[in-house]
Structures are given as structure tokens and as C-alpha cells.
Amino acid sequence: MADIAVKSGEEARDVARPGLLQKTFLKNLPAKIAALPMMATVLVVFVGCTIWTIYYSFTNSKLLPTGKFVGFEQYERLFAANRWNISVTNLLTYGAMSLVLTLGLGFLLAVLMDQKIRFESAFRTIMLYPFALSFIVTGLVWQWIMNPTLGLQGAIRNLGWEGFTFDWISNPRMVLFALLIAGLWQGVGFCMVLMLAGLRGVDEEIWKAARVDGIPTWRTYISIVLPMMRGVLVTAVVLIGSGIVRLYDLVVALTNGGPGISSEVPAKYVVNYMFSGGNIGQAMAAATMMLVTVLIIMVPWAYLEFGGKGKRA
Amino acid sequence: MSNTATMSGSAPAASGPAGEARGPRPRPFFTPKKIMLYTTLIFFSLYFLFPLYVMVSTSFKTMPEIRFGSIFALPSQINFDAWVRAWTSACTGLTCNGLSPGFWNSVKITIPSTIVSIFIAAINGYALVNWRFKGSEIFFSILIFGSFIPYQVMLYPLVIITRELGIFGKLEAVILIHTIFGMPILTLLFRNYFASLPQELFKAARVDGAGFWRIFFEIMLPMSLPIFVVALILQITGIWNDFLFGAVFAGTHNQPMTVQLNNIVNSAQGTPEYNVNMAATVLTGLVPLIVYFVSGKLFVRGVAAGAVKG
């Protein structure tokens, strides 16, 4: 493919001395023009906006980005802010639970689905449809189900089980589990589909060999098949992980950060201080910390995926 | 294919006494293992289905029925009042026009955003595979990496950029934002797809002297229908379900359905009308659900598309 690219550059040779300028810019011109939106997105948005945000996290900008440089002052305040610390703890707790359970349940369901069951496509349809719904819809439905008086708790109490409690949405200590139930409902089906694709990609010779060796089915899954699905697992972890860092809509719809500030998350902190709090500097510092978190997740992954193999397309 | 492998793998344990392994189906259905298997699957199915049931049944009830009945109960009769109210007269403040304006706003946002974002991504993919230039891979790598940057990091500068372009608070801004944030995954999708196509056709066209655009429109596009459908599914559901960008960039007059839904439910005054809330919720979920049910397996491919290749 690369030779084609070179060939299209040959036109530029008519110029007496093929200067660096022509060489770089005129070669393959239509493709470059066509790729302008992509270049603009990369340079202006992904690189430019990110640098802008990091820069303004070091200023004392309030409502408008006009502040002076103040060093790490915004970060000092951020790390001392209880709401931020609660948000981070929430995200870590929710994230760990969500990651483990999404992967675990996704894998379990995929294995069950892989047992040559009847109505497979019906089961898959049922498990995956929530993934088509937005977090807003997800949050609002579960908010209604978890309504303490008229929802599940009330209904079961009315059935005669007076002591039944399912007040997670209004209980500061349990509210993360309320988010988790809704989040899992939305996302497990997708993880299951990924895992199932992974399972079906495993060579049947492996199964034959395992059977010959008399290894029990469950052990074959855990110790042979699972390690072979590394690619799918890594993809799932990265997708679930980057979704967790962005967690925002679901919280807004389900709890709006409450009760109190017990279900606040970093993304909401950023949006609040950016707009209603009128403190751009503080919001940008928080956003930068979110970026750092993503880098901590992404860099090892990128290294494993691309760095080691030196793989380029 | 691997179904058989899986089955044969589990067969000895599943079918109990030996000597049956070679026998033709049907095998006994009510083995303990099967019972456990189906019980678990049905248990999870209930978890997945319960909210849908609650949403729909609540939306058909009257408020007294909700207050004095159980969340499990079926509506005593199908009552469309809540649906009508959700669509035409549910309130956010003084304006009580229901969700219908939000629906049309979402349509106005989704259609152009989907078209523009897919078109640009298709060209990107094509350029990246067939017309590589110096630096194109670097751009692509940053693009993919960019898809993992939390939106909050780029939100404020984008407000400034759209303001400078004079489009903040208008449909154009939302379309631009969706095009930008849809670009990484879609470009990846098209790049992988075009790379999987036989290169001979492209080379032959080059020899014939066809240029960048002619090859794109006459050779590549006609071959890429399947991937277009996948991209379409991905974008329609993704953009329809968006909340953050609609809330920030669309302006008060173009708020998409998700934003209006959240306003109706979470900023309601007075006694909450759960039946109207649920009808509104179902209405908002309807478009992606229809896309999901109509597209079937393609949806699975759509959502898993970029993902599996990483």
C-alpha cells in the first residue's frame, strides 16, 4: 500500500528541485484534503482542547477563562475538597464492583449461552436490549423501581413481608449498589455478547484435547479457554473501564448525586463547577485528574497491545 | 462451528451415563444440570425483563391504581391517558408540550449527525487504508486514543470553539460535536473494513487513472453497504441516547428527548405522575429499541464492531 502512496507523489517531480514543502504537502493531495476533518479533530479537539484544559487548570479562572496563573492551587483545593474525594472513592468502589461483576456475569452468561441451549436468540435479545437504551432511560426506570413506597420495597411489604428493605436509592451507604444494579442491567448483555464471540472463536481442537485428558468442563473454561480469550477480555476491560470513568448520565438520572453527596462522581463534579459553580479553574483541575486516571488505565494497555509487538496497522 | 465443540465438550458431564454420547438427539431434557442452566438463564432474564415490564405496565395504569396497587400488578385496563399526556402535555415549567418537541429535536439532531459523521469517517477510513500519507497513522493513533479521553476534558474548550464559530446553542453545534466524538470508532470501523477488501480492485482502478474521489464513490462505496449499516445502527442509537452534548450544546430550543425526559421526571413539581413518567421513558427508549429489534444480529455486530478489533 505504501508504494501507491509514493507513486502518487511522483507527480510532484516536475518541479525542478523537489523542495521539502512540495514533498510534504503536495504529495497525495486529495487524500490530505479529504482527511482534513480528521486532522482538525485530532489537532484542535483531542490535542488542542486537552492542552487548553490542562493549562486553565493552573489558573484561577472563575466564570470566564480569564484567570491568572496560580500554580497548583486548584489541585490543592481539589484534593482537600470532600466532595471530590467522595466522588473519587465512589468511582473507585463502583468501578471495581462494576468491572468485576460485568466481566464475571458476562462470562458466566456467555458460558451458559454456549451450552447449545434452546431459544438462544431469545435469551440474547432479552439480555442485550437494555444496551440499546440510554443511561437516562435506565436511571429513570430503576429510580421508579427503587421508589421506597410505591416501588419494589412497597410491593413486597404489601405482600406480607413487612421487614423487606430495598431502600438503596435513599440510603447513603447503599446508593452505590443502586447505581450498580442499574449499570449492570444496562451493560452486562453487551459484555456477554463480546465474551460469547470470544468463546465461539476458540478452536474446537482445544475442547477435544481437554476431553481426552479428562479435564472437567468448568476447569476447561477457567484455565484453558479464558486465557485464550485474552484479546476479548482486554477489549472488554478497556471498554468497561472507559465507560466507568465517564459515568455521568446514569447518576444524573438515578440519584442526581444524592442522598446528600453520597453518589457524586468526578464527571459530575467537573460539570457542576464548570457551569453552576462558576469556577473554571477548579473544574479544569478535576477534568485533568480524570484524564490522568484514564492515562493510568490506558498506557499499560496501549503498551501491551501495540508497544510490545511494535504493531502498526 | 464451535458450537459442536462446546457441546461435545460438555456432553459427557451433561448426559450422565456413558454410551449415549453417540446417540442422536433429542437427549433427556430434565437433567439436573439442564434445570440449573435454564433456571439461571431465566432468573437473569427476569432481571433484564422486569424493568421493561414495569415501565410498560406502569404507563398504562391510572394514578390511583399505582398508589394503591402493586408495582407487579398488571394494569386493570389499558389506559392510554398517560401516553397522551407524556407526548403532548407533560410539563417542564411553564411549557407543557410534552415530549413531542424533544422527539422532533432528537430527529433533527440524529439524522444530520449520523449522515455527516458516517460520511467523514468513511473517507477517513478510505484515506487511511488506500492513500496513506506521511503522518496519517500518527493522526489515526491519536484519534483512537482520543476516544478514551473523558468528554469533560474537552467540554469547555468546545463551548468556546462553537461560540467562535457562531453555532453554540444551535443544531449545527450538536451535529459538529457528534461528528467529532463519533469519528474515532467509526473511522476504525471503516478502516478495518476497507483493509479487509481485496486490494486488486483498487490497484486496477489506479492503473486506469481513477482519482481519489472517483475510486471512493464508484468502487469503495458500493462495496461497503454492510459496514454502512453497522455504522448507521451505532450512530443512530448512540446519538439518540446522548444526554451530555444535547444538554450543553443544543440550546434550550433544541433539547433532545433525553434531556427533556430527565426534566419531566426529575424536575417535576407537585405530585409525581409515575404513569406519565414511565410513558415518557418508554417513548424515549422506543427509537433505539426499534432499531435494536429491526436490526437483530446486525446490532450485535454494530456494537461489537470496533470493539473486538480493539
Added chain:
Amino acid sequence: MKKFAVVAAMATALLGTTSAMAVDLEVTHWWTSAGEAAAVAEFAKIFEAETGNHWVDSALAGSGTGANPVIISRIIGGNPMGATMMNTGRDAEELIQAGLMRDLTDIVADMDIESFYVDPTQLEPCKYEGGLYCLPVNIHSWDWLWLSTAAYKKIGQPVPTNWDEYVASWPALQEAGILPFGLASGWPINGVPGVLMAGIGGSDLVLRINRDKDPEAVRGPEFRKVAEAMDSLRKVTSPETMVPSFGDVGNQILKGEAAGNIHGDWLAGDLQIAGGVPGVDYECLPGLGVGTQLTGGGDSFYFPVLPEGTDPAVLEAQAQLARLLISPEAQLKFNMVKGSMPIRTDIDLSGANACMKKAIALLDNGLLPSGDFSLSSDTQQQLQDLDLEFFADESVTVDDYIERRAEIIAQAD
């Protein structure tokens, strides 16, 4: 062909005249509760009747915390509305400084507004470098204790006349299954400490904290009483009993489900709409029945600078609206419904209800600067975060609360 041309000409002529005569003016606000919506409708009616223009109402959900950002981002984002309401105070100060708001000096020059504004301090936040950038349209005070007549009838006790009697009645209320303190989730808790400060802590404490931003005042014994009152309030409330909006608390009070609530006077509008009569269905105690001065903030109207090329008729409509909002007629009609105090001293308030009359009497003692009024949105957001956390989490002690509040005040600007 000819026929078409005639029709086209007529159409343009018609369009031309309508646009000259009646223009649309978009007005944003967050007056979404029943009482507030009825009040803002009074403004709209007068505006449409007097000018023939069209009031395009953009009510935004989410009150100050939800709607304010939308308004600000639209103005910053170069997509301004014709007029907007915001709290009187510092939320818009940077917008004014950045030249995004229209200077109203000339528009109201002949009205001699300084002469009739009830408290000149209210105009302070609107002034910047000799210009006038907003018009307060009412005075609001948070400092009200609302009490349910029905609830106290149920327990057979007289309705309390001050804070201490109210606190003393809680055990009996709880025994009767009545919520001592009704509360809506979210921002309403934010106003409570300020009310307790003015009521229990006294005017001096309010000035030292809100005006002087003195953290030592927060650490002092007066504020400790406030923090302890907050502590006792959180003990009788729980997330399960919280209702979605403050208007719902009003209904709880009318029905006797909740015995009391601390909330701003805009709740009166909702109580009124729901058919409540002050003195009969509910009682109101300004300053918790102990304070002598009210903290005052309020709502102001701002008129963003519209982009170049805007129809001059729209600019004229802005000016017309500005003048109308503070006219005696509009002031009277609006505030009677809203439950707030008018900004004019020269109007007849004999039609005011019992609660409003109590407030008007207290106005003679002058207003104290409320938190909304004197603290930046950033500081307010931090205080709200703290209040919400304190109320939801019992493990945050009174001492923690005082210390963290003192730190926020120390950094406040």
C-alpha cells in the same frame, strides 16, 4: 405571474408590519413551581398587553443550580436570550464585567429609580463602572419558618411562635407520626444555615460571615448554636422522607404531614396556589420568630447584549420590558402572587397577605446581606456541597461542619 408578484408584495408588507409591531422576546427564568409560574405569567401578561410584543417563555428546570448554567452558557456561548432572570447577587458579575450585559442606565434614566428602591443595597450588584446592568424585581428572604396548623391540631398543641417552641414540639410530633421538618432533596437545604444564622445567631453574626467573610465568626459560639440546630434538624429528617421539590413540602404542610419547614418566601406563592390561607392553614414566622432583621436577596432581570444586526424592535422590546418590570402595576401584581416583597416603596400593599405584612414591618430594620447576595457562586457551591453532605452523613460531626465551613469562608472571595 403578475398575480403572484402582488401576493408576494402583500406578504412581505404584512410580514414587515408584523415584525415592526410585534417581536418575540425570549425570557429565561427558573420560576417553575406553581406559585412562581403564576407570578411570572403576570409579567408576561402585562408585557404583551402593554407593548403588543410576544413574551417567549423559556422556563428552565433545575432552579438556580440547574438553570443558571444554561443561562450563563448561552450568554457566554454567544446565543443570548432577550432577557433573563437571575438571583440578585454575584452570579452574573463576570458577565457584566465582560461586557455581555446591556447597560440600562439610559433606559431607566427618567424613572429616578434610586428614589423608590426600597433598599439601595439591592442595586449594588447591578452597578459596575458607572453603568447599571440589572434591575432587581423583588426582595426575597429565606428567613421564614412555615408551620402547619393541621399538624399542631393533630397533636393538640398551639402552633409555636418561635424557634425554641418549635424545637420543643418535635417529640410530640414524631410520636404522632408527623414529620417535624419537611425537606425537599437537593438545594433547599442550602438556605437553612443562613436562616438559622440570622435567627439564632443574630444580625452581627450574619454581617461578620457574609459581609466580612470572617472565619473566626464561624468558629465562635454563636455559629456553634447554628451548627447544633442543623444537627438537630438532620436528626429528624432522612432521605426517605425527602420530597422532590419545595412545592411538595408546601403540600405536606397544608395536609399536616409535615409540621414545619424553613424555606424562602417564594413558598408562600405555592401555598397560596394550593388554596392555603395564612393564619388559618399555615403560620409563618419571619426570622424564625426571634430575629429582628431579615437577610435579603432577590431576583433581578438582566438584558444581555444582543448580537449585531438584531432587529432594533427587539432592542426596543428589551427596553420596554425593563421599564415595565419595575413599574408600580407590574410590581404589585407580580409580588402579590409570588409572595415576595416589591422593590418599590411607593405602592399600596394593603392587599398583601398576613405573612407579607409581617415581612414589610421587618423591612424597616433594614436588610442583611444573604449568602446568595454576597458570596460568589463558587463559594455557594462549596457550601451547598458541605450542607448536603452534613445532612446525609451522620458521621460528619458538628465540629467537622464548623471547621469545614470556616475554611470555605476563609477562602471565600
